[in-house]
Amino acid sequence: MENQGKIDIVTLIVIATMGILILISFIVLFVLIHQKKMLANKSAMIDNENKHQKKLLDVSLEIAEQERIKVAANIHDDVGMMMNVLKLNLSRAHRNMNNTTLVNEILNTSYGIIDNSIETIRAISNELMPPTLIKLGFVKGVKELCRQVTLSEVVIINFKSELEGFSIDKKIEFHLYRLIKEIINNTIKHTKASVIELEIIATEKLLTITISHDGDGITTNEIKQLAQKSTGLGLKSIFSRAQLINSKIQYIVPENQNAKVTIETPIL
Amino acid sequence: MTDNNSFYSFLIEISSLSGIIPMIFTLITLKYLKNYIIPIFVLVFISFAVEIINWEFTQFSQNNLYIFHLFTVVEFILMNLFYLFYFKQYFKPIIFITILPLFIIIAITEYYIKGASSMNNISTSVESILFVSYSLFLYFFVMKKSLIENLLSSSVFWLNSAVLIYFSGNLLLFIFSSYLAETENKNYFMLWATIHSFFNITFNLLLSIGFWKTREK
Numbered sequence: 001m002e003n004q005g006k007i008d009i010v011t012l013i014v015i016a017t018m019g020i021l022i023l024i025s026f027i028v029l030f031v032l033i034h035q036k037k038m039l040a041n042k043s044a045m046i047d048n049e050n051k052h053q054k055k056l057l058d059v060s061l062e063i064a065e066q067e068r069i070k071v072a073a074n075i076h077d078d079v080g081m082m083m084n085v086l087k088l089n090l091s092r093a094h095r096n097m098n099n100t101t102l103v104n105e106i107l108n109t110s111y112g113i114i115d116n117s118i119e120t121i122r123a124i125s126n127e128l129m130p131p132t133l134i135k136l137g138f139v140k141g142v143k144e145l146c147r148q149v150t151l152s153e154v155v156i157i158n159f160k161s162e163l164e165g166f167s168i169d170k171k172i173e174f175h176l177y178r179l180i181k182e183i184i185n186n187t188i189k190h191t192k193a194s195v196i197e198l199e200i201i202a203t204e205k206l207l208t209i210t211i212s213h214d215g216d217g218i219t220t221n222e223i224k225q226l227a228q229k230s231t232g233l234g235l236k237s238i239f240s241r242a243q244l245i246n247s248k249i250q251y252i253v254p255e256n257q258n259a260k261v262t263i264e265t266p267i268l
Numbered sequence: 269m270t271d272n273n274s275f276y277s278f279l280i281e282i283s284s285l286s287g288i289i290p291m292i293f294t295l296i297t298l299k300y301l302k303n304y305i306i307p308i309f310v311l312v313f314i315s316f317a318v319e320i321i322n323w324e325f326t327q328f329s330q331n332n333l334y335i336f337h338l339f340t341v342v343e344f345i346l347m348n349l350f351y352l353f354y355f356k357q358y359f360k361p362i363i364f365i366t367i368l369p370l371f372i373i374i375a376i377t378e379y380y381i382k383g384a385s386s387m388n389n390i391s392t393s394v395e396s397i398l399f400v401s402y403s404l405f406l407y408f409f410v411m412k413k414s415l416i417e418n419l420l421s422s423s424v425f426w427l428n429s430a431v432l433i434y435f436s437g438n439l440l441l442f443i444f445s446s447y448l449a450e451t452e453n454k455n456y457f458m459l460w461a462t463i464h465s466f467f468n469i470t471f472n473l474l475l476s477i478g479f480w481k482t483r484e485k
Contacts, residue, residue: 009447010459013440017463020436028429031407035419042414 059240067128074124082117086110130177138173139163139200142180146198155188161200168207168267172245176209176265179241179249182234183211183261191215191259202267209263217259220251276458283465284323286472287316293479302483304353307346308427312341312475334384340391341375344368344398347431351402354424358413367398387449392442396435403432426478434471438464 093106125131133141146157167173180198187193191192193215201208218226228237242249247265254260279435290312292300318339325332345368352364375391382388406428410416419425441448442461448460 009444013444014463016440017437020435021437022434024436027404027407028432031411032419034411035414035416038414039409039417060292 013163049261056240056243059236060244063237063240071128074120078120079117079124082113082120086113087119089113123252129174133173133177137167138177141173142198142200145177145181149184149188152163155193155196157184157196157198157246159198163200163202168265169228170264175209175241176247176263179238179247179263180209180211182238182241186234186238187211187213187215191217192210205267207265207267209265210260212258212260214258217253219253220249223251273458276461279465280461283461283468284319286469287312287319290472290475290479291316293476297479297482301479302423302482304350304357305355305423305427305479305482307349308475309479311343311346314339314346330384333387334379337375337379337384337388337391340374340388340395344371344375344391344395347399347402350427351406354406354411355379358409358415364402371395371398383400387445389442389444389446392445393439396439396442399431399435400439403428403435407432421481421484423478423481426474426481430471430474430478433474434467437470 038262062128089106089110093103093110096102096106112230130141132144136144143159143161146159149155150157182197184196187196189215193213196213199210201210224239227239230236238249241247242263245265247263250262250264252260252262287302294309294312318335322332328344348364348371350367352361355361355364371391371394374394375388378388382390406424410419410424416422416425421452441460445460448457
């Protein structure tokens with residue numbers, strides 16, 4: 001009986017040990033397979049991230065290209081045409097030097113053409129680099145933009161900020177200015193807003209721009225989906241610019257409150 | 269019966285001699301050894317020395333169980349250092365530092381209570397449970413942090429697997445070793461020797477692979 005008890009224990013040890021060995025083998029196999037899968041996933045994520053970065057870069061380059069084309073078209077179509085007309089006028093005046101009345105008329109017309117050319121060149125220059133942004137700084141530049149839009153009587157923009165002398169990296173200021181301009185344009189075009197509130201606040205580490213309006217709101221996910229489907233550059237350029245300056249853009253539609261867009265930019 | 273005893277004796281001898289293999293590999297890969305592998309490097313040599321001493325004592329029918337009491341403590345300290353040094357790279361391994369003196373206390377207590385002529389099944393069982401836990405935790409940690417790209421090329425994977433297979437395979441043997449030692453029937457000893465020999469040979473082979481893999485970047 002005692003021997004049988006001992007034999008049973010031996011059998012138990014053998015069977016249990018074999019069971020443990022099988023279990024351990026499964027564990028080791030599981031670890032190997034799981035690790036392989038995780039690495040494959042990680043590799044796929046890195047690939048996706050690289051594709052995303054490439055897409056952003058392509059959009060940035062396309063934006064720059066579009067702006068160049070726009071400037072070239074404006075110069076060629078507007079300024080170029082006016083210069084041609086001016087040249088023709090001066091040739092005509094030269095041929096009719098004895099006809100004082102005609103010469104005076106041609107000169108008056110030419111002054112008008114030169115004034116228009118100056119205005120056009122000024123507008124192109126403002127579009128490329130707004131002078132208020134360069135001369136007065138970021139906050140005042142944005143304030144001036146809001147004033148000009150309000151003057152156009154399309155929408156009222158109430159600007160609020162106590163950061164008069166505030167400044168950060170010029171590149172970031174430029175991109176933020178363009179972002180604000182693009183968001184305001186989109187708000188006017190698509191939301192049927194009549195009043196826009198624009199606020200700029202800053203802490204030691206973060207600059208926060210809040211643009212709220214009384215029109216139809218849209219969430220971040222909805223706008224990202226629109227950006228993906230859209231063939232135009234407007235929406236894509238917003239996210240592309242934000243990513244260039246490490247900004248976080250959020251489109252929020254709170255209940256019973258005005259829709260708003262927040263841009264949070266870290267200040268180094 | 270005599271043939272069976274010869275076969276088991278042969279297995280035990282092969283198991284003892286298999287300790288030479290990791291010794292050779294450690295000497296070949298000496299310059300590639302990282303700091304956390306050095307305790308296992310030391311353990312390999314101590315294990316083989318203990319095997320030789322044990323063999324000598326067996327030849328002269330001397331009681332050698334007190335050697336195993338001492339060896340278990342040394343083995344635990346060195347293996348614990350392996351895990352301690354490895355995890356130290358990533359976090360403060362307080363638990364490994366805390367368990368070390370506790371184990372030594374358990375081993376010393378068992379030695380004084382049961383005596384030098386008894387099997388140290390309690391300390392070996394505790395040691396086995398702890399090292400099975402350590403090795404499973406290392407797998408979990410490595411997977412969670414994605415620390416190693418190719419596990420099969422990593423020395424840590426092979427060394428850890430060696431520890432896991434050896435101590436999990438021998439766990440029940442260690443638990444029942446005291447009971448088996450009480451019996452006078454040699455078959456129980458041979459069975460014990462066979463299972464332990466298998467896992468010991470496997471342990472030494474996996475350690476050898478682990479040392480060889482230290483050459484890979």
